[in-house]
Amino acid sequence: MSNEPTFTRREIAQRVGVGEDVLAFWIKNGLLVASEGGAGKGSHRRFGRFQVNIAAVLAELRRFGVNVGALRSFGALLQRGTALGETAECNFWAIQNAVDLRQALDRFEAGQEVEIWPRLPAAERPNPWEVPTDEVHAFYEKLSRPAASAEEVIEFLTGEGSDIHDLPENVKRFAERITAADILPLELFQDMNGLAFRYLYDGHVMDFGCFDWLLVPEDGGGWEVFRSPENHELLGRASGRVRSGLFLAPGTVYRAVWGDSVQPILIQEPPLSQWQIDHRAWAEKGTWMRNGKAEAHGLRLKLAQAGVRANVAPITDEPGQFQIAVAPEDWPKVEAALQAEGYAAQTPPGPTQPPT
Numbered sequence: 001m002s003n004e005p006t007f008t009r010r011e012i013a014q015r016v017g018v019g020e021d022v023l024a025f026w027i028k029n030g031l032l033v034a035s036e037g038g039a040g041k042g043s044h045r046r047f048g049r050f051q052v053n054i055a056a057v058l059a060e061l062r063r064f065g066v067n068v069g070a071l072r073s074f075g076a077l078l079q080r081g082t083a084l085g086e087t088a089e090c091n092f093w094a095i096q097n098a099v100d101l102r103q104a105l106d107r108f109e110a111g112q113e114v115e116i117w118p119r120l121p122a123a124e125r126p127n128p129w130e131v132p133t134d135e136v137h138a139f140y141e142k143l144s145r146p147a148a149s150a151e152e153v154i155e156f157l158t159g160e161g162s163d164i165h166d167l168p169e170n171v172k173r174f175a176e177r178i179t180a181a182d183i184l185p186l187e188l189f190q191d192m193n194g195l196a197f198r199y200l201y202d203g204h205v206m207d208f209g210c211f212d213w214l215l216v217p218e219d220g221g222g223w224e225v226f227r228s229p230e231n232h233e234l235l236g237r238a239s240g241r242v243r244s245g246l247f248l249a250p251g252t253v254y255r256a257v258w259g260d261s262v263q264p265i266l267i268q269e270p271p272l273s274q275w276q277i278d279h280r281a282w283a284e285k286g287t288w289m290r291n292g293k294a295e296a297h298g299l300r301l302k303l304a305q306a307g308v309r310a311n312v313a314p315i316t317d318e319p320g321q322f323q324i325a326v327a328p329e330d331w332p333k334v335e336a337a338l339q340a341e342g343y344a345a346q347t348p349p350g351p352t353q354p355p356t
Contacts, residue, residue, distance in 0.1 A: 007052055050192075051082070078185070081186050116153070215245055215248060216242050
C-alpha cells in the first residue's frame with residue numbers, strides 16, 4: 001500500500017469535522033499515528049487513509065460525549081487492529097480466513113472439538129438448491145468427525161476445497177502471529193475499512209459488506225462490541241444483556257468522509273485450483289436454479305396476464321433459459337408476451353405439451 005494517499009492534520013479536520021486542536025491532542029496521546037513525519041510539529045505529519053477512518057470513528061464517539069479515557073481505550077483497539085491489518089501477510093479479505101483459523105486452533109488446543117469433513121468434489125455433494133436443507137445437514141453430519149490434530153484443522157481450513165481468499169501459506173503465517181486478544185481489533189479494522197477495498201473475484205470486481213456496531217462500555221474501562229451486517233437486526237443479538245449502548249455504522253461514516261474522492265484498493269484473486277473452479281461452477285449452477293425458479297414464477301404470471309396458461313421452469317444446464325409447456329395454439333401469445341418482456345422466444349422444435 002506504498003502508493004496510498006496521505007493527509008495532513010488540516011485535511012483530516014476538514015473531512016471528519018473536528019478541530020485541529022482536538023486532532024493534536026489525539027496525536028499527542030497516541031489515538032492517531034502518523035505514517036510520515038513526526039520529528040517536527042504535528043502539522044508536518046501525514047496520515048494514511050486508515051488513520052483518517054479512526055479519526056472519523058472517534059469523532060462520532062466524541063459527539064456523544066464519550067470521555068477521553070473511553071476514547072483512548074477504544075482507540076487502542078482500533079490502532080491494534082490497524083497495525084495488524086496493515087502488516088498482515090495475507091490480503092484484506094483473507095484476514096477473516098486467518099481469524100477463523102486462529103479461533104479453530106485455539107478451540108482445539110483448549111480441548112474442544114473442531115468438526116471437519118471431507119472436501120468432496122462438486123459432483124459428489126448434494127446441491128442445497130435442489131435438495132431439502134435437512135437432507136443436506138444429514139449428509140454432512142454422517143461425514144463429519146472431530147479433528148484429531150492441529151494439522152488436520154489447518155488442512156481443513158486452508159487446504160484443497162477451503163476456498164480461502166489468498167495463498168494458504170499467507171493465511172497460515174498471519175494466523176500464527178495473532179492471538180485471541182487480536183480478534184476483536186481485527187474485526188473492527190475490517191468493518192471500518194471494508195469500503196476501502198475491492199476484490200477481483202471470479203472475473204468480477206466485488207466490494208466488501210459492512211457491519212454495524214453496538215458499543216457497550218465495560219466497568220473496567222474496556223468495550224464490548226456487538227457486530228451485525230449492515231441493515232440487519234442488531235439489537236436482537238444483545239437482547240437481555242445490554243441496558244444501553246452506542247450505535248455506530250462504520251460504513252456510513254466511511255461514505256460520509258470519503259464519498260468517491262479516493263480510489264479503492266484492488267485485491268487480485270490468487271490462482272484457482274481445479275477444485276475451486278469446479279466448486280464455483282457448481283455454486284453458479286445452484287444460484288441459477290434458485291434465481292431461475294423465482295424468475296420462472298414471474299414469467300408464469302406475465303403469461304397468465306396475457307391469457308396463457310403455462311408451466312415455466314429454468315433449464316438446469318443452460319443458465320438464462322427456460323422451458324415453457326403450453327398448448328400449441330397459445331404459442332403466438334407466448335412469443336408476443338416474452339418479446340414484450342425482453343426475452344428472445346424460440347419456437348419449440350416439436351409439439352409442446354399443454355400444462356397440467
